[in-house]
Each structure stands twice: as C-alpha cells, then as structure tokens.
Amino acid sequence: MSHPGVARDQKPPVEFTKDRNGISQVILHNPRGASARVSLHGGQILSWKTDHGEELLFTSSKAIFKPPTPVRGGIPICFPQFGNHGTLEQHGFARNKIWVIDENPPPLPPSNSNGKAYIDLLLKPSEHDLKIWPHTFEFRLRVGLSADGYLTLTSRIRNINCKPFSFSIAYHTYFSITDISEVRVEGLETLDYLDNLCQRERFTEQGDAITFESEVDRVYLSSSDVAIFDHERKRTFIIRKEGLPDVVVWNPWEKKSKAMADFGDEEYKQMLCVDGAAIEKPITLKPGEEWTGRLELSYLPSS
Incomplete structure (x- = not known):
C-alpha cells in the first residue's frame, strides 16, 4: 500500500545498504531525486548526485574500498591532522576507521529540519588509536542533503579527556570537473597561503582567480566562501563554511598521478580538491569543550 503524498517511485529519505566488502553505507535521497552516499568506512561521502543523477564528486577508477586503506575520492575526513607529521599516519586516522550510526544525536535546529534527509555518525577512539594519539574524544558527524540538493557536513568534536588536546581537520573534497585546464577558483584573491610545494x-x-597548469598544493588562510567555475560543464560549485577558516587547493598533476597506485595516470584532469579546513592554527579543546565546524556544498548552472 502506498502512503498518501509519496510518489510510488520516490525513494525513502534514508536508505541502508552494504558495499561489496560488507561495509555499511547510507544513501540519502531528496524528493527531487538528488542523492548522497555515505560509507561507515571513514564516515566518507562517496557520491553526491544531482536530481538528474549526475555525479558531482570524483572517485578514482583505481580507488581501494578495503579498510584500512582510505578511499581515493569523495570526501575523506582528515582528522586529527592534515598532512604528515610525527607518528600519526598521513591525514590522521578518522578516514580509515569504521564509524557507527549515532544513537543519541544532538537535536536539529528547527531551521535546518525542513525537507532535509540526514544521517548522524559517531567515531570514538579505539585502544589502538589511544596508543598513537592519547586523547579521548567523541566525533559526531551529521551529513545532510537538502530539498535543493545541497550537501552539508556538520562536525562536533568533544574533548572527554582530563587534559586539553589540539587537532587540525579538513574535508578533503574531490570535485568532479570536465577539464582542469578550463577551471577557475574564485574567493581566494589577495589571501595569504602556505605552499606545500615550497x-x-x-x-x-x-x-x-586561480587557474591550473601544473601541480598545486596550497593552504589558503582565513577565507570566506569559495566558488569553482567549470566552464565546459557550465556549472559552478559554491563552498560555504563555518569554523573552518582555511581552504586547501590540490591537484597532483601528471608526475604525481603516475606515482600514486590508487589513482589513474590521467585522472588529474577530471578532479580538483578544494577543502574546507582548519590547519594553520590547530583547534585546542579543554576538557569537556566541544568544537563545531560546518561545510555546505552547493552547485548552480553558470552561463
């Protein structure tokens, strides 16, 4: 029996499934047909599609979907560090862990609940994690898909330690683009940046505007909204963020692409990473304190 007001072919707002390795995934659907797929491996968004079924995120054809290897593409979460420092693995361990569905999520503000499909995930450190990063935390992640097809990621990180700790974080978003040579990024003009290639x-x-003709690996500091113009596809991505002052811009270009086992030699042409992040000034939480960061990704046709 069909429910009144629900079209027969309309999918449920939240659908649970598993990938070929048996890892749980959640698919969010909005009434217009847009979708987002979230894996409990890394709390990682693997797909974000328009209401016409067009994929907005890039995933490498050579990506490995077996933990503990992180998946090359989508939106991996880099926590508690971005980059390669000390004893922690590159970009931290959150993107390699199996998250769980959060049974006690914080309530949604009334303004946010309209027509939004969402899922709440939770990561707590394992005994192994505590050996390499001795800080007890709760990382709550809410992934939401709005009626307009916008994607939101809200992170709440709480210190349940008896001493302060510091972390950095980035939503390492791989946008799908037509041709890297035809793309420009606006919103970072006049800003200072740290160049990881220097x-x-x-x-x-x-x-x-930023355009691309060689490898780029930069952290832009204290930015507001950022736009990615994909001229060939006549599409613009808009990146809005709260609590995430920095923006990473990354494309590995030809030489580095060939050196990555889980990335196709020519795939750098079809992707661009632009991340909402907090890197330059790590976030410090006192015992009991909580930090919130929010990323909103949207797209619109451009002339």
Whole structure:
C-alpha cells in the first residue's frame, strides 16, 4: 500500500545498504531525486548526485574500498591532522576507521529540519588509536542533503579527556570537473597561503582567480566562501563554511598521478580538491569543550 503524498517511485529519505566488502553505507535521497552516499568506512561521502543523477564528486577508477586503506575520492575526513607529521599516519586516522550510526544525536535546529534527509555518525577512539594519539574524544558527524540538493557536513568534536588536546581537520573534497585546464577558483584573491610545494613557505595570492597548469598544493588562510567555475560543464560549485577558516587547493598533476597506485595516470584532469579546513592554527579543546565546524556544498548552472 502506498502512503498518501509519496510518489510510488520516490525513494525513502534514508536508505541502508552494504558495499561489496560488507561495509555499511547510507544513501540519502531528496524528493527531487538528488542523492548522497555515505560509507561507515571513514564516515566518507562517496557520491553526491544531482536530481538528474549526475555525479558531482570524483572517485578514482583505481580507488581501494578495503579498510584500512582510505578511499581515493569523495570526501575523506582528515582528522586529527592534515598532512604528515610525527607518528600519526598521513591525514590522521578518522578516514580509515569504521564509524557507527549515532544513537543519541544532538537535536536539529528547527531551521535546518525542513525537507532535509540526514544521517548522524559517531567515531570514538579505539585502544589502538589511544596508543598513537592519547586523547579521548567523541566525533559526531551529521551529513545532510537538502530539498535543493545541497550537501552539508556538520562536525562536533568533544574533548572527554582530563587534559586539553589540539587537532587540525579538513574535508578533503574531490570535485568532479570536465577539464582542469578550463577551471577557475574564485574567493581566494589577495589571501595569504602556505605552499606545500615550497616547504610551507607563505605567499600572497596575486591572481584574480586561480587557474591550473601544473601541480598545486596550497593552504589558503582565513577565507570566506569559495566558488569553482567549470566552464565546459557550465556549472559552478559554491563552498560555504563555518569554523573552518582555511581552504586547501590540490591537484597532483601528471608526475604525481603516475606515482600514486590508487589513482589513474590521467585522472588529474577530471578532479580538483578544494577543502574546507582548519590547519594553520590547530583547534585546542579543554576538557569537556566541544568544537563545531560546518561545510555546505552547493552547485548552480553558470552561463
């Protein structure tokens, strides 16, 4: 029997499934037909599709979907560090762990609940994690898909330690683009950035927009909204963020692509990473304190 007001072919807002390795996944659907797929492996978004079924995120054809290897593409969460420092693995361990569905999520603000499909995930440290990063935390992640097809990721990280700790974080978003040579990024003009290709030396952005003709690996500091213009596909992505002052811009280009086992040699042409992040000034939480960061991704047709 069909429910009144629900079209027969309309999918439920939240659907539970498993991948070929038996890892649980959650698919969010909105009434217009847009969708987002979230894996409990890493709490990682693997797919975000328009209401016409067009994929907005890039995933490598050579990506490995077996924990503890992180998946190359989608939106991996880099926590408690971004980059490669000390004894922690590159980009931290959150993207390699199996998360759980959060049974006691915080309530949604009334303004956010309208027509939104969402799922709440939770990560707590294992005994192994505590050996390499001795801090007890709760990381709550809410992934939401709005009636307009916008994707939101809200992170709440609470210190349940008896001493303070610091972390950095990035939503390492792989956007699907037509051709890296035809893309420009706006919203980072005049900002300072740390260049990872020059030992994190600090420079100031001189261009009106960022365009790409070689490898780029930068952390732009204290940015507001950012736009990615994909001229060939006539699409613009908008990145809005709260609690995430920095923006990572990354494309590995030809040489580095060939050196990555889980990335196709030519795939750098079809992807661009632009991340909402907090990197330059790590976030410090006192015992009992909680930090919230929010990323909203949207898209619109551009002329």
